[in-house]
Amino acid sequence: MTNIRKRRLSVSEYVQGILEGNRMILSRAITLVESSRPQDRRLAEQVLEEIMPHTGGSLRIGITGVPGVGKSTFLESFGLYLTGLDKSIAVLTIDPTSQKTRGSILGDKTRMEELSNDPRAYIRPSPSGKSLGGVHEKTRESMLLCEAAGFDIILIETVGVGQSEVAVEGMVDFFLLLMLAGAGDELQGIKRGIMEIADALVITKSDGDNVARSKIARRQYQNALHLFPPNKTEWYPKVLTCSSVESRGMKEIWTLIKRFEEHMKERDFFHQRRAEQNLRWLEESINCYLLEQFYQDPNIQYLYGDLKKSVSKGKLPVSAAVRKLSEAFLNR
Amino acid sequence: MTNIRKRRLSVSEYVQGILEGNRMILSRAITLVESSRPQDRRLAEQVLEEIMPHTGGSLRIGITGVPGVGKSTFLESFGLYLTGLDKSIAVLTIDPTSQKTRGSILGDKTRMEELSNDPRAYIRPSPSGKSLGGVHEKTRESMLLCEAAGFDIILIETVGVGQSEVAVEGMVDFFLLLMLAGAGDELQGIKRGIMEIADALVITKSDGDNVARSKIARRQYQNALHLFPPNKTEWYPKVLTCSSVESRGMKEIWTLIKRFEEHMKERDFFHQRRAEQNLRWLEESINCYLLEQFYQDPNIQYLYGDLKKSVSKGKLPVSAAVRKLSEAFLNR
Structure with missing residues (x-):
């Protein structure tokens, strides 16, 4: 294992390292599945095939919202709340500014400074990518690698514009939409389809003189959500408020997610949703x-x-x- | 040509018949392009290839709206207005009640009784179909056959729910959305995307005690349309009202369509839109x-x-x- 940082790893070295929770090997495995080189693809496939029996144990949470809604500060605050409950978490983020993996790592570590120093948290930024089947395919497989590495919770961030939300909704158990209490413009360019697939909405930046506004927005969104027909899971999306800088609202969000998980498991929808996601994928x-x-x-x-x-x-x-x-x- | 009703026609018989405006042969050619039998497909392709140089001369108008908006009576009224101007028109309708061609012809002839007896009008109902690439593909090719037969205007009706509008918008020069002045519920389940691709909206059934309501609806829709960003053609969708039973508003609709055509041709968008439609297709x-x-x-x-x-x-x-x-x- 001396020269492991440089040389090419074998399938069993990857698998063993991932199952042991070795983060250096996990990171290399994610880089491997993100690679488009044919020899890497074949190796990645073998690694994935081996780790499949060890996947499926994490709770998968997708988080989206338009730029400026405060996704990074939310991820940091919510992530720290979860590690504070002694949960281990993997955060898969998409760096919209970079098309290459290497350039973006430092950027994201700075974005979530406290969380990235927390030993129970693993943050992995990926380039936003361009190609169809690019970013989602890789994010899904990265998620499976993190699951095999034993994380309790996986948080998947999307850039909040366009098609990526639908892709992420197709790979998570719970899909959270972050919203701003806007000055009058309550819809802020969020596509209507996105609100319809969210399991919960959270109004961010509910602090200072923004508290009253976010309460009004909360009520407005809750009313708007009533206009959508309920889906077959009989879960009605809820709207909450939070302040990432004051670390308020995180407990309520986590309680809601736990309640959702229970709701879905009681009705046998939890695993059904995952099976359907796999087939669609x-x-x-x-x-x-x-x-x-x-x-x-x-x-x-x-x-x-x-x-x-x-x-x-x-x-x-x-x-x-x-x-x-x-x-x-x-x-x- | 004695036994022409029964026997299989050759490519040149089809082509000659269509170019002469023989409606019996035109109808058979449409049935041929709608067929999924391999030997028919090959023949249909040859016929289409031969008639292509004679296509492109008609003005293509798509008409949609939710069930109950009065599409048939509108088509009848607007169609009669056009034939009254001595225009020859082909009306391609989609029969939502039938999955087979034969069963639906009588139904549609009844729907548009006066128009179907007008020698300048040719009405062709097709089954609504199920398969992806089914109904639109055939409608497009039927449209080309009608063009080769020399009709001035082709009206294409869609069922008004779901994906078919987008398909039809991709094959016409002008896309008209029919709307009802509803009792309070102004959006009536029309998907927002549909309003965005319409070149004009027409509020139907503006007669009797509905006139005031439809004027209000017209203003509301016109305001709503201003919220959409203009597209590159710089055409701003207009909203009109009409009464099909009283034959009012038809002239204004036709004037608007002519104005649109001029607008598009002056800016060279008319043929550009068709070229883009062909490539997308x-x-x-x-x-x-x-x-x-x-x-x-x-x-x-x-x-x-x-x-x-x-x-x-x-x-x-x-x-x-x-x-x-x-x-x-x-x-x-």
Whole structure:
């Protein structure tokens, strides 16, 4: 194990290290699953296959909100509350400013300074990525690695804009939406679909002269949520307030999450939701992979470029172009 | 041509018949493109390829609205207004009650009795269909056949719920959303995304004691539309009112559509929008076709069913299942 920092690890070294909770090896394993190099992919797959029996034991919590809502300070405050209860936590964050892993680690350690020095907490920032099937696929697999490493709770942060919320909602047990008590503009660009998939809303920055405003916002959001039809789990999303800088509201949030977990487990929805998430993930992944194979094929790219010209001008019917493309791809 | 009603037509018979505006042959050609039989598909493709140079000359108008908004009476009233201007029109409707073509024709002829007896109008109902890539693909190709047959205007109706609007918006020049002046409930379950893609809104049933209400609704919708950011075409959606039973408002709607056409042509957006629609259509079609080939492969179905069990239980990582499935499919 002397030279372990430099040399390539074997499957069993990865697996053993992860199961022992060795964070250096865990971090390297996450880097491995995030890699797109073919040799890394194969190794990552073997590691994942080995650790699968040891996954599923953590409570998975997704946290989102628009930029400026205070996700980092919330994660720090809520994370410290949880480690204070002697829970071990892994925090998977997405760094929107970086497209590369290495550059973002320091940034995130600074964002959550106290939490990153807490031995019960493990913080792992990942680049926000661009590609379809990129960031979520990796986040899911990173989550599984953290579970195998034995963390009680996994917190997954998303950047709060666009599609990533839906992806994260598809991998967590509980999905928390952070909101600001805005000055009049109560919807702040949050997509309506996001409110509908949240299991709870938390109004952040409920401190100082913002307390009254956040209470009003809480009532408004609670009323707005009543307009959505209940889903089959019969859980009605709740709205809470908190102050990350004053560390207030964290206990209530945790109590709510525990209550949700109980609610879901009593009705057998907890494991059902996970099973459904896995199947959706499989379908999205295979669809994405097949289309990737198609669009990355150099012959297809050439042919597609050619056919596009005739199709966009309305000279060639789409059905003919589809036949030519599919023949070229499937009869390779 | 004696036995033409029964026997299989050749490509050139189809093409010649369509270009001559022979409605019996046009109807058969639409049935042909709607067919999923492989031998029909090939023939349909050849027919489409031949008629492509003769397409693109019609103004394409999409019309949608929730059930009960009065789409049929609007189509009848607006259609008669247009034929009164000596325009020839093709009306492609979707019959939500039928999954088969044959059963629905009588139903729709009854729905638009006066218009269906008008020699300048051609009404073609199609079953609403179920499959992805089903109804829209066929509607688009039916539209092209009608264009080759020389109609000035094509009206395309959609059922007004769910995904079909987005598909239709992707094939028309002008997209009209019909709305009711509701009793308090101004949004009536119309998805917000639909309002955002409409080029105009028309409040229907503005007659009798409903006139005042529809004027209020018109103002409310016009205000609501101002909240959406303008798109690159710089066209601001307008709101009008109409009464189909009293045939009022049709002239204003037609004037608006003509104004829109002029606006788009002056800025070169008219043909640009069509070119973009064609490319989007190509991409959706090829994606859909490739995934169909995958999911309909019997070996894949067997393997997928097997892998699903392990994946849903969290025993097999998705990446491993994806590799197995893609190897089985691409290395056939």
